Amino acid sequence: MSVAKTLSVRNLSIEFGGVHAVEDISFDVAPGETFAIIGPNGAGKSTIFNLISRLYTPTAGTMHYGEQDLLRLPAHKIVHAGIGRTFQNIELFEHATVLQNLMVGRHSHMRANPFLNFAFLPGVRKSEIEHRRKVEDIIDFLEIAQYREQKISDLSYGARKNVELARALCTEPTLLLLDEPASGLNNEETDDVSFWLDDIKHDLGITIVMVEHDMNLVGQVADRVMAINNGRLLAIGTPDEVRNDVEVQRAYLGVAA
Amino acid sequence: MRAMCRGHGPLPQPPTEEKVLLPLNDVIHLAITGIAQGCAYGLIALGFVLIYKATEVVNFAHGEFMMLGAFAVLTFSEVLGWGFWPAFVLGCLSIAAVGYLVDAQIMRRIIGESQASIFILTVAFGFIFRALAGMMFGWNTRSLDTPFDGKIAIGNLVEINSDRVAIIIATVLLVGAIYLFFGRTRYGVAMQAASQNQLAAFYMGIPVKRLVSLTWAIGAFIAAAAGALLAPMTQIDTTIGLLGIKALAGAIVGGFGSIPGALLGCILIGVIEPFADYYLPGIKGVSAYVVMLVVLFVRPEGLIVQTYQKKV
Ligand SMILES: Nc1ncnc2c1ncn2[C@@H]1O[C@H](COP(=O)(O)OP(=O)(O)OP(=O)(O)O)[C@@H](O)[C@H]1O
Ligand SMILES: [Mg+2]
Numbered sequence: 001m002s003v004a005k006t007l008s009v010r011n012l013s014i015e016f017g018g019v020h021a022v023e024d025i026s027f028d029v030a031p032g033e034t035f036a037i038i039g040p041n042g043a044g045k046s047t048i049f050n051l052i053s054r055l056y057t058p059t060a061g062t063m064h065y066g067e068q069d070l071l072r073l074p075a076h077k078i079v080h081a082g083i084g085r086t087f088q089n090i091e092l093f094e095h096a097t098v099l100q101n102l103m104v105g106r107h108s109h110m111r112a113n114p115f116l117n118f119a120f121l122p123g124v125r126k127s128e129i130e131h132r133r134k135v136e137d138i139i140d141f142l143e144i145a146q147y148r149e150q151k152i153s154d155l156s157y158g159a160r161k162n163v164e165l166a167r168a169l170c171t172e173p174t175l176l177l178l179d180e181p182a183s184g185l186n187n188e189e190t191d192d193v194s195f196w197l198d199d200i201k202h203d204l205g206i207t208i209v210m211v212e213h214d215m216n217l218v219g220q221v222a223d224r225v226m227a228i229n230n231g232r233l234l235a236i237g238t239p240d241e242v243r244n245d246v247e248v249q250r251a252y253l254g255v256a257a
Numbered sequence: 258m259r260a261m262c263r264g265h266g267p268l269p270q271p272p273t274e275e276k277v278l279l280p281l282n283d284v285i286h287l288a289i290t291g292i293a294q295g296c297a298y299g300l301i302a303l304g305f306v307l308i309y310k311a312t313e314v315v316n317f318a319h320g321e322f323m324m325l326g327a328f329a330v331l332t333f334s335e336v337l338g339w340g341f342w343p344a345f346v347l348g349c350l351s352i353a354a355v356g357y358l359v360d361a362q363i364m365r366r367i368i369g370e371s372q373a374s375i376f377i378l379t380v381a382f383g384f385i386f387r388a389l390a391g392m393m394f395g396w397n398t399r400s401l402d403t404p405f406d407g408k409i410a411i412g413n414l415v416e417i418n419s420d421r422v423a424i425i426i427a428t429v430l431l432v433g434a435i436y437l438f439f440g441r442t443r444y445g446v447a448m449q450a451a452s453q454n455q456l457a458a459f460y461m462g463i464p465v466k467r468l469v470s471l472t473w474a475i476g477a478f479i480a481a482a483a484g485a486l487l488a489p490m491t492q493i494d495t496t497i498g499l500l501g502i503k504a505l506a507g508a509i510v511g512g513f514g515s516i517p518g519a520l521l522g523c524i525l526i527g528v529i530e531p532f533a534d535y536y537l538p539g540i541k542g543v544s545a546y547v548v549m550l551v552v553l554f555v556r557p558e559g560l561i562v563q564t565y566q567k568k569v
Contacts, residue, residue: 055456078462093453096453103446104447104463107450
């Protein structure tokens with residue numbers, strides 16, 4: 001596993017048919033940091049993730065992860081740069097089992113070369129056992145062993161969220177982008193997420209950027225917070241600084257009113 | 258339509274007075290011919306289903322890959338003179354390359370367009386391929402020398418043309434290879450994952466676009482193999498690709514999203530055809546579509562619904 005690097009985003013902008021979904025946003029995320037992005041609905045949070053993970057190409061701005069210019073990578077190479085992600089609407093392989101989903105998470109680490117690497121050939125078998133071991137570690141870590149052989153379509157919402165996080169960890173990222181990891185979860189499940197995020201940061205040394213509405217969770221796990229509204233940056237700082245920022249309060253009140 | 262009515266070998270002449278039960282050896286003969294024909298439909302249908310599962314595109318030009326494959330194998334065997342098998346491998350590989358390029362250069366660009374435009378485009382490909390084949394290989398009917406011109410005796414009951422047996426064996430081998438590829442190789446598993454969720458597949462590092470083109474290549478390869486193996490029964494001309502419509506009917510009968518379903522549907526249609534032609538000469542050549550219509554009325558989702566467990 002390579003070491004975490006700094007994510008630096010400069011003057012990032014994207015327009016969708018005249019709508020400035022993200023406008024001139026810059027921020028750095030240091031190695032090992034947990035960085036939260038907050039903002040009202042439609043603020044542009046998921047769009048920032050989609051830009052970093054190369055689903056969208058920005059109309060302006062640059063993004064680097066360490067030395068790597070992310071704009072030079074296609075979406076399917078993002079994982080090779082050490083960036084893993086989850087989605088706001090959970091994107092899993094619905095008709096496959098949990099274990100199969102996680103094994104696909106190992107795809108980028110499987111031997112790239114031999115085209116016909118049949119899984120029953122001895123060399124391939126051995127590497128498959130190794131991948132399986134990594135997957136089992138993550139299954140234990142996120143306590144999803146009881147679902148191992150179940151199909152995704154049979155799982156509860158909370159379990160799916162865990163599986164998606166597990167699959168992202170299976171790619172062995174150094175930077176993890178989590179889009180609303182606690183949305184739709186009950187209090188107990190949210191506590192679990194808070195606990196895992198702590199472990200992911202401290203035990204695995206993974207840098208985390210998360211979009212989250214639950215300010216309690218953000219306060220517990222985030223080192224720094226960035227607040228945005230209408231695609232524009234409002235404030236960056238510690239959770240308390242951002243919570244007490246006048247602009248941020250106005251944006252949230254404006255939405256509530 | 259000519260091409261569609263061919264291929265059952267010498268049929269026993271229907272008795273003029275009344276239909277009687279066929280003697281056992283004729284039944285076996287017709288059944289094996291039907292299975293062989295059905296296997297050929299099945300090989301083409303495999304391409305329909307694979308491409309559909311990967312991209313939700315129904316490639317109405319798929320039968321043309323079969324036709325081009327037959328011509329390519331014929332051309333390689335005439336030009337190189339190395340016999341059937343090298344020509345077979347080279348011919349199928351070149352059509353696989355054509356399939357790859359069709360996706361990578363053209364289909365990839367119209368992803369997201371309406372189903373109607375995609376439908377029209379693939380139908381247009383069919384016309385273009387037929388025209389190109391006519392210009393390149395001529396409009397005459399040609400025949401291909403294959404090693405399968407003998408007969409195989411089963412006991413002393415019935416003699417079967419070995420071309421039929423070759424198709425059945427080739428189908429078993431190709432389907433087995435496909436099954437192993439999708440179930441047991443990294444790329445096969447990745448292709449299945451991508452067909453379930455492209456977005457997630459991207460972030461697992463799967464080169465989705467390249468694999469979709471590879472799916473087209475595999476589908477085209479198998480169709481080309483079917484074309485070459487079927488050549489002793491159908492001969493080769495620019496219209497044999499119309500068999501693809503029967504393969505499509507078979508795939509619909511079996512359940513379009515399921516590979517075993519599509520194969521079974523095609524074999525069913527292949528077996529029903531020669532018997533229907535014998536007993537019901539009024540619907541000669543169209544029994545496949547009758548079966549399809551009946552299935553669509555009775556069981557619109559096809560006989561087998563997603564029995565194919567996606568192994569990811
Ligand atoms: N592919 C797209 N095409 C057009 N508009 C888009 C696209 N993606 C995002 N947008 C627009 O960009 C804006 C920001 O959307 P985004 O999904 O980033 O919001 P968000 O902050 O994640 O909101 P939420 O909290 O509801 O998830 C919205 O106005 C949205 O409609
Ligand atoms: Mg969002």
